[in-house]
Amino acid sequence: MTFLLRAHEVTKRFPGVLALDRVSFELRSGEVHALVGENGAGKSTLVNIFAGSLRPDGGTIELEGRPVQIRSPHHAQELGIRAVFQQLSLVPALTVAENIFLGRELTAPGLLRKPAMRARSLAQLGIFDAGIAPTARVRDLTVPQRYLVEIAKATLERPKVLILDEPTASLTDRETSVLFRLVRELRAQGVGIIWITHRLEELYEIADRVTVMRDGRHVATLSAQETTTDRLITLMTGREYEQIYPMLQPVPPDAPTVLEVQGLCSVHGLRNISLTLRTGEILGVGGLIGSGKGLLGRALVGLEPLTAGEIRIGGETVRADHLSPHAMLRRGVMYFPADRRGEGLLTNRSVLENMTIAALERFERLAGLLDKGKERRAVVEYIRRLAIVPPNPAARVRNLSGGNQQKVALARGLIRDTQVFIMDEPTQGIDVGAKIAIYELLHELARQGAAVLFITSDMLELLHVCHRVAVMFQGELVATVPHEEASEERLLQYFFGHMREEGGQTSVDAA
Ligand SMILES: Nc1ncnc2c1ncn2[C@@H]1O[C@H](COP(=O)(O)OP(=O)(O)OP(=O)(O)O)[C@@H](O)[C@H]1O
Numbered sequence: 001m002t003f004l005l006r007a008h009e010v011t012k013r014f015p016g017v018l019a020l021d022r023v024s025f026e027l028r029s030g031e032v033h034a035l036v037g038e039n040g041a042g043k044s045t046l047v048n049i050f051a052g053s054l055r056p057d058g059g060t061i062e063l064e065g066r067p068v069q070i071r072s073p074h075h076a077q078e079l080g081i082r083a084v085f086q087q088l089s090l091v092p093a094l095t096v097a098e099n100i101f102l103g104r105e106l107t108a109p110g111l112l113r114k115p116a117m118r119a120r121s122l123a124q125l126g127i128f129d130a131g132i133a134p135t136a137r138v139r140d141l142t143v144p145q146r147y148l149v150e151i152a153k154a155t156l157e158r159p160k161v162l163i164l165d166e167p168t169a170s171l172t173d174r175e176t177s178v179l180f181r182l183v184r185e186l187r188a189q190g191v192g193i194i195w196i197t198h199r200l201e202e203l204y205e206i207a208d209r210v211t212v213m214r215d216g217r218h219v220a221t222l223s224a225q226e227t228t229t230d231r232l233i234t235l236m237t238g239r240e241y242e243q244i245y246p247m248l249q250p251v252p253p254d255a256p257t258v259l260e261v262q263g264l265c266s267v268h269g270l271r272n273i274s275l276t277l278r279t280g281e282i283l284g285v286g287g288l289i290g291s292g293k294g295l296l297g298r299a300l301v302g303l304e305p306l307t308a309g310e311i312r313i314g315g316e317t318v319r320a321d322h323l324s325p326h327a328m329l330r331r332g333v334m335y336f337p338a339d340r341r342g343e344g345l346l347t348n349r350s351v352l353e354n355m356t357i358a359a360l361e362r363f364e365r366l367a368g369l370l371d372k373g374k375e376r377r378a379v380v381e382y383i384r385r386l387a388i389v390p391p392n393p394a395a396r397v398r399n400l401s402g403g404n405q406q407k408v409a410l411a412r413g414l415i416r417d418t419q420v421f422i423m424d425e426p427t428q429g430i431d432v433g434a435k436i437a438i439y440e441l442l443h444e445l446a447r448q449g450a451a452v453l454f455i456t457s458d459m460l461e462l463l464h465v466c467h468r469v470a471v472m473f474q475g476e477l478v479a480t481v482p483h484e485e486a487s488e489e490r491l492l493q494y495f496f497g498h499m500r501e502e503g504g505q506t507s508v509d510a511a
């Protein structure tokens, strides 16, 4: 059988790292082939070779049965191989249409045919039904919208091979289902699709086959229908997990309230939010996209302007005009934004420098002198806990895989003394082993008396990692459900606005 695209015993070395060790991989036309593995397993490296951004050190690549040397991204495109990567490549100052047609402008003699370009990109984006105007500047779009533009660009002329490196990591549920629809259409037209993901549950929905990689090697290729999550986790990590979610320790009954929010309203639609968070407590915040759960996190640190309400930390009111991430940090409240891929990281600097930059005072010994030994020990400890690869404080962040860069960003926050953590989707794009480490870390922080506001789209995290679950719906907090009473069914009722709590009573909405 001829494969659409085939890698045979491909090897790739970086200084000090064997990123791919004789990896073989086969893609058929008309299949969605998922590629999974822990952070640093070599997934992006392999698809970068297909996309012409990296050259292999050994092995062969065949396209439709013929050996090819893919010399550059441009060459890959000519061969019909298109890729959408973790780092988006759009030009923020240009419009959507200009971005989509960048490098292949439709020209009438002497001039760019702007209206025609717009019409075509509109048709293309129509697939997404995402309300993106071709004349909008990319810098004004949300991250999910940008991603859809990137995909529209990649599929404008139907490719033979479409590579999606963690496509759903920054997409909302609604956009994810739109993407699934598009991918199914392309598959039906015979396109071969490589789908890299850390969300194992989506494989059963979209993938035909799954290839597992570990430490730069091919481990197994399985039919998606015939595999299970347990089996995949074992193949990916080489370990068996007794349990993914650690045991939840109860919050001591006398634990004091550390964060109190009363009647919070905001410019972009938070409505009358009140909640309390006690020391040692993990409060999950769930809700659909657009429910306001991300806004809530932003509002608490002044990134979303308030129109009413009060925030108290340890009983002290924070003045609205004093609300900023920096001011909150001084009060021991740390905010982790969503979509922090690389954001704020100094990619040319080392892991150590990036981790300690926000916490230097903790390592000060005397009069501004740094305690280098203490600093290094703390960094080594977080590298170990989060299983950062390579486990080297001096490694340049630029050379880390996407997920490992995110772990560095997370460690930067954890390394400070903090009493309240506000985390927006901290486990997105992170492999299952590191997710488990993060859950354990959250539980340990809680045991040590920190409080955590854990904003997540992952239903299982809400159910298993949190003491209570607050559900947002259309900018309001409609219910707070204790761990013991939380079930998927019940939470979804609140998610979709079918039910809400009124003064502690649950009422069913007839609508
Ligand atoms: N330019 C580079 N220089 C040095 N090492 C690199 C470079 N790019 C990748 N690596 C290393 O190669 C290995 C494989 O990285 P790769 O990006 O392929 O992982 P990945 O499977 O995509 O992980 P993730 O899920 O975190 O995105 C890692 O150890 C990484 O640190």
Ligand SMILES: [Mg+2]
Pocket (backbone or CB within 6 Å): 043, 044, 045, 086, 165, 401, 402, 403
């Ligand atoms: Mg990657």
